Amino acid sequence: MDPARQAETEAAAGYGRRDANKREKLRRIRQAARDVFLEKGYEGATLREIAVAADVAFGTLFLYAKNKQDLLLLLFDEELPAVTERAYKRATAIEGLLIDQLMAFFAEIYTFFAQTPALSRDMMREFTFAGGGIVAPRLWEEVLVTEEYLAKLVARAQERGHVTSGVAPGLAAHVLFALQRIEIRRCLDTQEPDIAASLTRLRQQFELVYAGLAAPNR
Numbered sequence: 001m002d003p004a005r006q007a008e009t010e011a012a013a014g015y016g017r018r019d020a021n022k023r024e025k026l027r028r029i030r031q032a033a034r035d036v037f038l039e040k041g042y043e044g045a046t047l048r049e050i051a052v053a054a055d056v057a058f059g060t061l062f063l064y065a066k067n068k069q070d071l072l073l074l075l076f077d078e079e080l081p082a083v084t085e086r087a088y089k090r091a092t093a094i095e096g097l098l099i100d101q102l103m104a105f106f107a108e109i110y111t112f113f114a115q116t117p118a119l120s121r122d123m124m125r126e127f128t129f130a131g132g133g134i135v136a137p138r139l140w141e142e143v144l145v146t147e148e149y150l151a152k153l154v155a156r157a158q159e160r161g162h163v164t165s166g167v168a169p170g171l172a173a174h175v176l177f178a179l180q181r182i183e184i185r186r187c188l189d190t191q192e193p194d195i196a197a198s199l200t201r202l203r204q205q206f207e208l209v210y211a212g213l214a215a216p217n218r
Contacts, residue, residue: 081142090105176209
């Protein structure tokens with residue numbers, strides 16, 4: 001093999017191994033953080049315990065998360081984009097009123113967060129006040145993506161004549177998402193979250209909003 005070509009091949013192989021090693025460390029850190037947070041709680045867990053459980057050097061944690069708050073957010077940032085996309089597809093599969101689509105959308109979100117209610121509750125609390133960090137900006141981007149999906153649902157409802165054209169889809173989406181975030185935090189703050197009851201309350205809130213969004217002739 002040509003020496004230059006061989007050097008390129010070896011460099012590519014080396015990069016591939018380093019990249020695979022980084023992904024494996026990230027996987028172990030995520031799993032260790034999940035296990036330790038679930039066992040000790042967010043407040044009781046320490047970064048050193050997580051590093052030991054992940055079998056990585058203490059300083060290695062800070063390549064992936066700025067602090068404990070960031071590390072908690074790391075448990076959610078990988079899965080949330082797929083969950084949000086799945087929620088949107090589920091909503092658009094419904095040929096009904098906007099409120100039915102909204103409930104389908106958020107039922108998917110609820111299902112995801114209800115898998116680990118304590119972790120989800122801690123994440124939402126910490127994310128509310130998260131500033132900077134490595135992971136928080138990625139989650140804020142996902143918030144914007146979620147609102148974009150909701151705005152599309154509102155815009156589609158306007159096209160069908162279900163929602164007045166005088167409402168800005170982006171503003172409506174922001175209000176709807178804010179209501180959902182308040183309600184799901186209220187739900188997860190209870191000792192035994194009642195997802196069905198929370199979704200019922202959310203629908204009632206959406207019905208009030210929808211009354212103001214509905215086109216005059218409907």
